Amino acid sequence: MAPMSFDLTTWATQHRAQLDAFLHDRYRAAWPPAFDEALRYPVFGGGKRVRPLLTLAAARALLGPEATLTAAYHAAWAVELIHTYSLVHDDLPAMDDDDMRRGRPTVHRAYDEATAILTGDALLTDAFRLLTEADLPPHHIVDMVRRLTDAAGHKGMIGGQVADIRWSMAPGGLDALTALHAGKTGALIRCAVELGAVCAHANDETLTRLADYGRLVGMAFQLADDVLDAEEDEGDDGPPSFVKLLGEEETTRRAHQMAHQAIDAVRDLPCPDALIALAHFTVERTV
Numbered sequence: 411m412a413p414m415s416f417d418l419t420t421w422a423t424q425h426r427a428q429l430d431a432f433l434h435d436r437y438r439a440a441w442p443p444a445f446d447e448a449l450r451y452p453v454f455g456g457g458k459r460v461r462p463l464l465t466l467a468a469a470r471a472l473l474g475p476e477a478t479l480t481a482a483y484h485a486a487w488a489v490e491l492i493h494t495y496s497l498v499h500d501d502l503p504a505m506d507d508d509d510m511r512r513g514r515p516t517v518h519r520a521y522d523e524a525t526a527i528l529t530g531d532a533l534l535t536d537a538f539r540l541l542t543e544a545d546l547p548p549h550h551i552v553d554m555v556r557r558l559t560d561a562a563g564h565k566g567m568i569g570g571q572v573a574d575i576r577w578s579m580a581p582g583g584l585d586a587l588t589a590l591h592a593g594k595t596g597a598l599i600r601c602a603v604e605l606g607a608v609c610a611h612a613n614d615e616t617l618t619r620l621a622d623y624g625r626l627v628g629m630a631f632q633l634a635d636d637v638l639d640a641e642e643d644e645g646d647d648g649p650p651s652f653v654k655l656l657g658e659e660e661t662t663r664r665a666h667q668m669a670h671q672a673i674d675a676v677r678d679l680p681c682p683d684a685l686i687a688l689a690h691f692t693v694e695r696t697v
């Protein structure tokens with residue numbers, strides 16, 4: 411039975427600490443020493459950990475608050491490593507050319523460009539290794555590898571990034587922008603939820619419900635992000651944004667509507683408290 415009230419801050423703080431402890435030693439191998447440090451720099455760099463928390467929340471929704479989530483920690487970290495690599499590469503001079511992320515120098519500024527490229531490559535590769543280390547039946551591992559490959563690759567995040575880069579040459583309408591973000595941001599967030607469900611041995615019907623939740627929360631996350639970034643993204647040169655197409659009020663309204671639809675998709679699951687709280691957080695956050 412789920413507790414009546416759920417405190418997202420306490421739960422998230424606990425799980426962030428456990429997530430960090432879980433991966434603490436992974437990039438501490440003696441060779442090559444300086445590269446170890448570069449690998450740890452973005453992984454333990456102050457991210458909100460929204461995606462891995464979604465994986466753990468999805469597993470909790472099916473297994474209950476007392477369940478051991480070891481397999482889900484593997485999946486959660488696999489998703490977070492993909493997210494982390496995408497940020498490292500997105501900051502590179504050939505992409506967004508950013509000097510700062512999360513209040514400190516980006517990896518290519520703290521180290522150098524080659525190190526940043528290789529750090530991203532190493533994290534991307536290790537994500538799949540981590541999935542294979544989860545204590546799950548082989549068909550579940552294969553299923554997770556396929557889902558993560560689709561979400562991170564050309565059908566998902568990379569496809570969305572390519573569409574984003576091309577946007578300034580040929581801007582599109584609302585449907586094109588929605589497709590762009592369903593790939594660039596949405597696919598990995600949806601996958602984070604799906605992997606939690608796979609780790610909890612969800613049946614097809616439950617997986618579909620959780621995938622719906624992930625799709626809606628992923629899009630709500632992006633709409634909220636566009637509102638948060640609205641001021642700095644103003645002007646024709648800025649990135650494609652829902653606020654530019656819909657205005658701030660309508661973008662906010664749609665974000666909240668999607669978060670509520672997401673909650674409706676999962677509210678009948680055995681222990682949906684963390685999923686519900688994360689859907690609210692997605693659209694109410696200030697960072």
Ligand code: GRG
Pocket residue numbers: 456457458459460461495496497499500505512567568571594595632635697
């Ligand atoms: C360059 C390989 C490659 C992919 C680029 C995801 C992505 C695709 C680029 C990252 C830049 C960006 C603005 C992505 C949109 C998704 C997004 C809002 C990322 C920030 O996610 P948060 O807020 O970040 O979860 P933290 O820092 O909390 O981890």
